[in-house]
C-alpha cells in the first residue's frame with residue numbers, strides 16, 4: 202500500500218489558488234484581482250474577478266488609469282469582491298471567509314460587511330497607504346471582520362492543462 206501524498210494543497214492554498222486562477226480572467230492590464238467566498242463547511246460559494254459589468258464591452262470602455270473621470274476604468278469596473286458576492290450560489294454569506302488577491306477597497310469593505318462575511322484572507326496590500334484602504338480597515342475593524350495576510354504557504358501553484366495532467 203502506498204502512502205498518501207504529503208505535498209497536497211492546504212485549504213488556504215487551495216482557496217487562494219482558486220481566487221488567483223479567477224484573476225487570470227480579468228482584462229485589466231494593470232491589476233488582476235480574483236476573489237473566492239468560502240463557507241464554514243469549506244465549500245466555495247462564490248467566485249469573481251474585476252471586470253466591466255455584463256454587457257458592457259471590454260473593448261469600448263477604457264482601461265486607462267488616468268484622465269477625466271469618465272475616461273478611466275475606475276468609473277466602470279466591478280471589483281472582484283463585488284462579483285464574487287453577487288455570483289454567490291447562496292443567499293446568506295454569514296460567517297463566510299473571503300479569499301482575495303488584493304486587500305479590499307472601502308466600497309468592497311461595505312459590501313463584505315453587509316454580506317455577513319467575517320474573515321478576509323489576502324495576498325497583497327499594495328494600496329495600504331491610501332485613504333481608501335485606511336477607510337476600509339476602519340470599517341472592517343468596527344464591524345468585527347478579521348483579516349490576515351496569507352503566509353507560510355507555497356508561493357505558486359501550477360495548473361497543467363495538457364492530456365497528461367493526471
Ligand SMILES: O=c1ccn([C@H]2C[C@H](O)[C@@H](COP(=O)(O)O)O2)c(=O)[nH]1
Pocket residue numbers: 229231232233234250251252266274278279280281282303304305306307309
Ligand atoms: O477592492 C478592490 C480594489 C480594486 N479592484 C480592482 C479595480 C481595478 O480593476 C484594479 C485596480 O487597478 P489599479 O490599476 O491597480 O488602480 O483592481 C478590485 O477588484 N477590488
Ligand SMILES: [Zn+2]
Pocket residue numbers: 280281282305306307308309310
Ligand atoms: Zn473594491
